[in-house]
Amino acid sequence: MTTVVPRPAPARGPEPLRGGAVEHGSPGRLRRVAPPRTHWTTVYVRRVVLADAVAVLGATSLAYALRFAAVPTETWQDLLLLLGVPALWFSTLFANRTYEARFLGLGSEEYGRVVRASTFTLAMLATGSWAFQLDIARGYVLFALPLGTAGLLVLRYLNRQVLHAQRERGLHTQTLVVAGHHEGVLGVVRQVRRARYHGMVVVGVCLPDARGGRRGEEAFVLAQLAEMGVPVLGTLEELAETSVAAGVDAVAVLPTPETDGAFLRRLGWALEETHADLFVAPAVTEVVGPRVAIRPVCGLPLLHLERPEMTGFRRLAKGTVDRLAAAVAVLLLAPVLLLIALAVKLDSRGPVLFRQERVGLEGRTFGMLKFRSMVVDAEARLRELVSSSEGNAVLFKMKDDPRVTRVGRVLRRLSLDELPQLLNVLVGQMSLVGPRPPLAREVAVYGDDARRKLLVKPGLTGLWQINGRSDLDWDESLRLDLRYVENWSFAFDFMILWKTVGAVVRSKGAY
Structure with a gap:
């Protein structure tokens, strides 16, 4: 068992920690006893x-x-x-x-x-x-x-x-301390705050010691953490002591050179006598599910990463299921499609369908279909609005875009303007689930990581659809698309389709 030395305190006897009690064992050792939990x-x-x-x-x-x-x-x-x-x-x-x-x-x-x-x-x-x-x-x-x-x-x-x-509403939450390098910690804090339904609340972070001064990126991270009300509790070396003293429910450690095996062992020992859980993020956090397995290699338990399956029978099976499902959906939704087409035609002049060139599988372009939700000269008026973009660094978005028609605003809010893409799925240009279909001008500025999205067909819905859509920044959108590419499976597709229903009803990020 590791020894955790408390910080010097006024000589007035031990005080109980939040949510628990303190007992003194041998000199210089603080033992925190987990409280009876009505968790x-x-x-x-x-x-x-x-x-x-x-x-x-x-x-x-x-x-x-x-x-x-x-x-x-x-x-x-x-x-x-x-x-x-x-x-x-x-x-x-x-x-x-x-x-x-x-x-x-x-x-x-x-x-x-x-x-x-x-x-x-x-x-x-x-x-x-x-x-x-x-x-x-x-x-x-x-x-x-x-x-x-x-x-x-x-x-x-x-x-x-x-x-x-x-x-x-803030009930049934668990307190969490996050430890790692600045950029990674900031990303985790943001993700935890976005996914409030997971029940985690970051009460503080531990960062590498920077006595030599703060670089620009580190100063930016500290400012962002301060703005979100997340304090820096100490350095990585002080993580065990800080976590025990704070009485947190969980500790999350990100991969850094400082958080090696010996560090994690000592941290685990320190948390043994508390109720705190220890979470360790692997360096490949975006690769999950059946692709990851712990296997012995020369007596060492190492993570084995299987290759992602993007070709062969699985791709053929996915395409077949997509087309069959799209055909059934078109037949069932035919009355709805006709009513929407009539509403678009009566609302404003112009065609019912809007066709836009998008980039699909392996960089091939195709004409993606949508119900027209904007005025006919929307593309020409885009230059006037670029400076008012509320989207991310790559995508143009405006919550109150003046080019959107009255019917178009309703269609966008309920994602009904996307329904004609079932025809794109039917002819094999898109999938029901996949990365967001990009524009050619977006692909022109892609780096090597982003181009990996083009290894699979774009989707009518995807992780971007169920995680905020237009509210996401570029890095988050790319991360979600790459997670899908790396971890595709039929079960994953079904989960996304199921959650898409809730995302459409909530209309979060739809504008």
């Missing part, structure tokens, strides 16, 4: 367990009533179906760790574990029925398990939405 996780887990009980008992009871309402059964079979199946189901939910706080409230891991637990329950029932010659009605099982699984997922989703809404 948000305790309340949330109880709520999830109660919701799961409603889903499981409701599904099994309904299945029993529908299957055996008119068929008499033996008492032991009644008990097996009404008590045994729910008990087995809950056992598999606990065994699959679906109630661990780290899996709750965020990400897809929680849902995946619930589905695996339900599938395992079905397998156990089938195996037990065969092994012990139990006459368990297949109709009961095949009705109860799917219904209960759907109920589990829906109720957990609703619980999660309630939690996110509470976090947006």
Whole structure:
């Protein structure tokens, strides 16, 4: 156990730290005892367990009533179906760790574990029925398990939405200290503040010691942190002492030469007797999911990064799914498309559709379609408005663009002007999900990193759509697009499509 030496304090006895107590052990050693926790996780887990009980008992009871309402059964079979199946189901939910706080409230891991637990329950029932010659009605099982699984997922989703809404109001949050170099720390602080529904609040940062004076970039970062009300608590060497003294819930360490293995070991030792979690960001934070695995190499546990799959069968499968889905969407939305076209035509003179040249896969250009939302001479008037741009360093955006028509303003707010791009997807020029389709003048100023976006088809929606759209700066837009390129999968696409619905309803960043 590492020794954490407290800073000198007035000789008036130890004071309790925020949220906990202080005990003195051997001289020169401060031991912080984690307090009895009435953490948000305790309340949330109880709520999830109660919701799961409603889903499981409701599904099994309904299945029993529908299957055996008119068929008499033996008492032991009644008990097996009404008590045994729910008990087995809950056992598999606990065994699959679906109630661990780290899996709750965020990400897809929680849902995946619930589905695996339900599938395992079905397998156990089938195996037990065969092994012990139990006459368990297949109709009961095949009705109860799917219904209960759907109920589990829906109720957990609703619980999660309630939690996110509470976090947006500042409830159920966790305090966080971020440590690393200036630019990286500033990026994390901004991201944490954007994603308030994650429940993290940065209460301070630890930066490298700069006794030799501040460079321009460092001074800029310090000014930005001060503007956001985030204090500098100390240097990287003081991180352990500062985190323990502040009683924070979590510590996030960014990759720097100073935060090597020995540093992280000592920090972990210092946090062992607190309730604080330790998060360590790898140097490849934008590469996630199945591409990353820890594998032994010459006795060392090293991160193995698989190559991103952008060619071959997976690209063919993605293109096929995109085209089929686009065809179905065009057929279903045909009445809506016709009504929008009529509204655009009646609102202002000019064509219904606006065709703009964009750059797609491998730098090939194509004509991207949109419902016209601006006056016909919008491109000619752009030069007059360039100085009023509210977008980022590359993209032109204005919240109150005078070129937008009355109908166009509504279409943009609800992203309905993008619907004709389903035709671009249908002919293979775009995907349903992908990076934002860039203009040729934007591609002309791309660096090597940005050009990597052109390895996949641009998308009708993407990470940029569900993370702020026009409110994003250029670096953030590029980071999100590259994250998609590096980590594409069908599950990732489905998640983005699902979240796009909420982003469109909220209309955040749409103008």
